[in-house]
Amino acid sequence: MTQHLLAIDDLEPGQLRTLLDLARSHADADPQTESRTQLSGVTVAQLFYEPSTRTRCSFEIAARRLGADVLNLDINHTSTVKGETVVDTVRTLAAMGVRLFVIRHGDARVVQAAADVLPPNCHLLNAGAGTRQHPTQALLDMLTLMRAGFDFARLDISIVGDLRHSRVAASAVEALRMLGAASIRMGGPEGFLPDNAPAGVSLHQDLKETIQGAAVIMALRIQRERIAADVLTDPQLAHPTAYHEQWGLNEARVAQWAPSARVLHPGPMNRGVEIDDELADGPRSLILDQVQNGVAARMAALTWLFHGDSIL
Amino acid sequence: MTQHLLAIDDLEPGQLRTLLDLARSHADADPQTESRTQLSGVTVAQLFYEPSTRTRCSFEIAARRLGADVLNLDINHTSTVKGETVVDTVRTLAAMGVRLFVIRHGDARVVQAAADVLPPNCHLLNAGAGTRQHPTQALLDMLTLMRAGFDFARLDISIVGDLRHSRVAASAVEALRMLGAASIRMGGPEGFLPDNAPAGVSLHQDLKETIQGAAVIMALRIQRERIAADVLTDPQLAHPTAYHEQWGLNEARVAQWAPSARVLHPGPMNRGVEIDDELADGPRSLILDQVQNGVAARMAALTWLFHGDSIL
C-alpha cells in the first residue's frame, strides 16, 4: 500500500506496469459514457506554488472524469494564504475533508514535508517538484510509448536539451530504467548536462551523436533565461536562435539521423528554440498523444492512490 | 451543420430564429428541476484573454445547467501559459478532451485561427472578439426583445453611444437586420460613429434625432478612456460629465422623446455617464432581463453547437 506518489521510485516495477495498464484502460474509455463514480464524493485540492495551467487542467479533467470535486488554490499569484506554511495549509485542507492533494512546488523537500503531516486517509500526488520529480509526466510519457506500440525491452531513446534542470528528464529516466529500456542517451550543451550520468545512461555533447538511429527522441523545454553565457559554458549559445542552430530539433535533422524516430515534448513548446513547427506538428510527433494520455495517466494515479493496490 | 459560432452571420436567418426559440425554452425552464443531461460528460473550457466576470459567469452557469464541467483558464492575469500561443493552448485542451471552447480575445483573427485548428468534434464559441463580434450578446438582446413582446417586423430601435468600437452594437445590427427589424438608428458624437453606416441603418449626431419615437433604445457602455479630446472630435465632450450632459440617457429625456421606449444596456453600466440611475433601475429598463436571458441564450448556443441542427 502506497500512501503518496512523490516520485517514480516510490513504485515497484510491478506497480508501475499495472498502473500503466490501468492508465491505458482510461485512455481507451469514452469520457461521455464513463460512470464517474470512482472518486465520487471525494475532494481533490490542487496547490500549485509554481504556475502550470497545462498540468492543473489535466489533473482537473482527470479528477472530474472520476466524479471528484476539485478545489483550486491559486497560491502563486496571491497572498491569500496570509503567509501560512504549506504544511499548515495541507493540514487545514485535510481537516476540511480533502482526501487527495495535487501539489507543485519548486522545492521537493516542501512536498515531502506536506506528505509527512497528512493522516493515513489522505494522499498526496506530486505534480512536479524540484529538478528531479514529476511522476505523472513519466507515467504519461511511458503510456504514450506503450500506446504507440513500442516495446521497452528494445527501446532506443534519446533525451535532448536542458537535462540538468529537467524533472521531466529525471523522472522519465527512472521509469525507463524500471521498465528495462534497451538504450537511453542524453545530450545537450555542456552547461545543460548533469554532473554525472545516471546509471545506464550515456551522455553526449553532440546532437547527431545523441539521436543517431534512435527510435524515440524526447525534446525538453528550454527555459529562455537559462540560455545565457553564464549558464551555458559556450557563449556562442547565449541566444535562443544560436541554441536552435546547434541543438534545435527539426524535421531535416531527424529525417537524416534517425529516420524512423517518433518525437516527444512535455510542452509547452518554445517553437523555434528546442523544436521547430514542421517536426512538432508533423507525423513523427507524439506531442498531442502525450497531452491526451496525461489525463488517463492522472486518472490512474488518483484512483490508485485513493483505492490502493486492490484497484489494480 | 455549423462547427463554430464566431459571429452572428455564421447563422442562416432560419437557424437564428430556431436558436432563439430554443433559448426561449431554456429561459422558461426552472433551473432546480432541469435534467442537466444535454452536456453531461462534456468539458467546456473558458479562455478569457480579456477579463469579463459577467460573461464568464453567464457561460459558466449556462454550461453547468446543461450538466457540463467547466474549466476556467484565467489567462489575463497570469503568465501561466508560459508564452504559449492561443492556437497551441486550444490544441492542447482539445487533446485533453475539451469539446467546447468559450473564448474572448481582443483580436478576432486570433479567435478565427484557434477555430481553424480544432478537430471536427470540437466547437468554439466566441465570447467577444475585436470590435465586431459578440454573437451571444446579440442572441440575448434579441431574446430579450422577443420575450418583452416586440415584433421585429415592426421594431423601431435606436442604438446610442460608442458605435465605432462596440462589438455589442455591430452584432446587434447583424441580428436585427437578419430578423427584419423595421428601423435601426444609431447615434453618438462624431468620433464614436462608424466610418460608414451599415446597410439599412441611419446615423445621427443628435440624441433627440436618434431616439425620437423609438420603441427600444439600446445604450452602449462608454469606455472612459475613450472620452477624451483626442478620440472625440468635440473637445467639449472630453469628460464623462460633459458626455453625460449631451449624450447621457435619463428618464426625463426618454419620457419626452420616446415615451413608450424600453431600454437595453449590455452592462456593466457606467452610471452617470451613458445612463442614469432612474432610467437604469426604472420600469422601462430591460437590463436585468438581458442578464437573465444571457444564461438561456448561452445554453442554447452551447447545446446547438455540440449537438448540431438536430437539436433545433
Added chain:
Amino acid sequence: MTQHLLAIDDLEPGQLRTLLDLARSHADADPQTESRTQLSGVTVAQLFYEPSTRTRCSFEIAARRLGADVLNLDINHTSTVKGETVVDTVRTLAAMGVRLFVIRHGDARVVQAAADVLPPNCHLLNAGAGTRQHPTQALLDMLTLMRAGFDFARLDISIVGDLRHSRVAASAVEALRMLGAASIRMGGPEGFLPDNAPAGVSLHQDLKETIQGAAVIMALRIQRERIAADVLTDPQLAHPTAYHEQWGLNEARVAQWAPSARVLHPGPMNRGVEIDDELADGPRSLILDQVQNGVAARMAALTWLFHGDSIL
C-alpha cells in the same frame, strides 16, 4: 423566516441552537455517502472582496457536499468587474439565477446594501465583514465546543489578543451570550481592547488574569501591521517577538494557569506570535476540529437559509 445571515444576532437563541444541531448532524455524516441533494441545481456565488483561501474553500466544500454549483469571483486581485458596484454585481448574479451569495468585504455596510437589493428568493451569507460580523465563524466555534463536550451553562472562556479589530471575537461573544456562557473574559494589551466591555464580559490587561482557571482559551490572529507603537500604546510591544513574550500563548503558561483548558484559534496562525507550536499542535488544541466543523457549520447555514426554518 430569515432571508440573510449577516450577523449572529440575526438569529433567535432557539434558531441558533437548532442550527447548531443541524451542523452537528452534518459533522457526523460521511462525505462519501451523502446524498448531495439539498442544494442540487442551486448556484452559490462567492464574492471575496478581501482574500481568504481558508474560508472560501470551507464554503466551497460545504456547498458541493450539498450538491450546489459554486461560482468563484476572484474580485480582490482583478479589475474584472470594471468598476461595477457590489450592489450591481449582486443584482446581476441574481438575474443569472444565483440563489445563495457568500460575501466577504471590509465594510459591513456594503454587505448590508447588497442584501437589501436581493429579491426574496435570494439569500446572502456574510463570510466576514467589518470588525464585528463573522457569523459562520461563531457557529463553527460553538459547534466545536459542543462536540468537545462543553456545556455552555458552565463554560468559562477567555479570549486573548486583538479584541478591538476582531470580528471573530465579536461574533463569538454574541453567540456565547446567546447560549448563556457562564463567564467570558477578554484580555489583551491596552491598544487591542475595545472602548467598552461588551455586556457580560470582563476586560483584562494581564495574560494570567485573563486565562487563569479557564476551560477554554480562544487565541486571536494578530495582524503583524497592528503590532506597532502607534497602534499598541505600549511601545515595548512594537515587535512580534516582544508581543509573544508578553501575550503569546504557550503550553507552559496554559499548563500553569489553566491546566485543563482547551485552545481555539480561527487560523491562519502566526506561529511564534500569538501562539507557539507546542500548544497549537498539542493535545489541548481544538484548532483542526474548528476547521473540520467549519464545513459542517456552513452546510447548516446554507441549507437553513435556502430552505428556511422548516429544515430545522
